[in-house]
Amino acid sequence: MTVKPNDFFFGLVEFLAFIVPGMLLFATLPKIVYAEVPDYLTIIGNDQISSFGWVCFVLLSYIYGHFIHHISALLLNPVYNKTVFARKKKKHLHFIEDAEKSIAKELPEHTDILRIADAYLRSKQPSLVSELEKYEANSKLFRSLCLLCVYLCFYPNLEMAGKITLIVLSLLCFSKFANQRWTHRLVVYEYFMILHKR
Known part of the structure; x- marks a missing residue:
C-alpha cells in the first residue's frame, strides 16, 4: 500500500506554511531560552534519533508552525x-473592481470576496487547485520566515554580520510574501472572470 502525505492531512500548504517554519522554531528555541530537550527530540547533532523521535518532532513542528502562522498573520x-x-490595488483598480463586482453578483451571500471566489474555483475547476495552493503555500511560508528571521537575531552568540544578514533576509521574505499573496488574488480573479465569460 502506498502512503501519501495527504493520507495524514499534510498537503503542500500544511508542509510549507506550518511544518517548515515550525521545524526551524522547534530546532532553535531551546538554544534561545536555554532549555533542555529530551534526546529523542534532539535532531541537530543526533545520529541515533528513532522513528518515534522523528514523528514527535514533525508533529510538534506542525503545532509550533500554527503559532508562528497566527502571530505572523496578526503582525x-x-x-x-x-x-x-493598497499600491497594487490602485494600479489595477479597474480590473479589481470589475472582478469583485462579478464575484459579488454571482455569490452575493458571502462578504469575503477572495475566499469565496477561491472556493468556487476549486469546486468548479479542480485542475486549478494545485496552482492556487502553490501561491497560498508560498505566501504563508515566506510570511512566517519573515518573522522567524527577526526572531533568529536573538540566537546566542550571533555576530552582528549575521544579524544584519537576517534582517535583510526578513525584508526579502516580506517582499516575496507580498508578491505571492497579491499574485494569488490576481490569479483567482483572472480565472473567475475567464470562467464567467465562457
Missing part, C-alpha cells in the same frame, strides 16, 4: 494591506 497582514496591497 504582517495589516502591514501588507496598508502598503503593497
Whole structure:
C-alpha cells in the first residue's frame, strides 16, 4: 500500500506554511531560552534519533508552525494591506473592481470576496487547485520566515554580520510574501472572470 502525505492531512500548504517554519522554531528555541530537550527530540547533532523521535518532532513542528502562522498573520497582514496591497490595488483598480463586482453578483451571500471566489474555483475547476495552493503555500511560508528571521537575531552568540544578514533576509521574505499573496488574488480573479465569460 502506498502512503501519501495527504493520507495524514499534510498537503503542500500544511508542509510549507506550518511544518517548515515550525521545524526551524522547534530546532532553535531551546538554544534561545536555554532549555533542555529530551534526546529523542534532539535532531541537530543526533545520529541515533528513532522513528518515534522523528514523528514527535514533525508533529510538534506542525503545532509550533500554527503559532508562528497566527502571530505572523496578526503582525504582517495589516502591514501588507496598508502598503503593497493598497499600491497594487490602485494600479489595477479597474480590473479589481470589475472582478469583485462579478464575484459579488454571482455569490452575493458571502462578504469575503477572495475566499469565496477561491472556493468556487476549486469546486468548479479542480485542475486549478494545485496552482492556487502553490501561491497560498508560498505566501504563508515566506510570511512566517519573515518573522522567524527577526526572531533568529536573538540566537546566542550571533555576530552582528549575521544579524544584519537576517534582517535583510526578513525584508526579502516580506517582499516575496507580498508578491505571492497579491499574485494569488490576481490569479483567482483572472480565472473567475475567464470562467464567467465562457
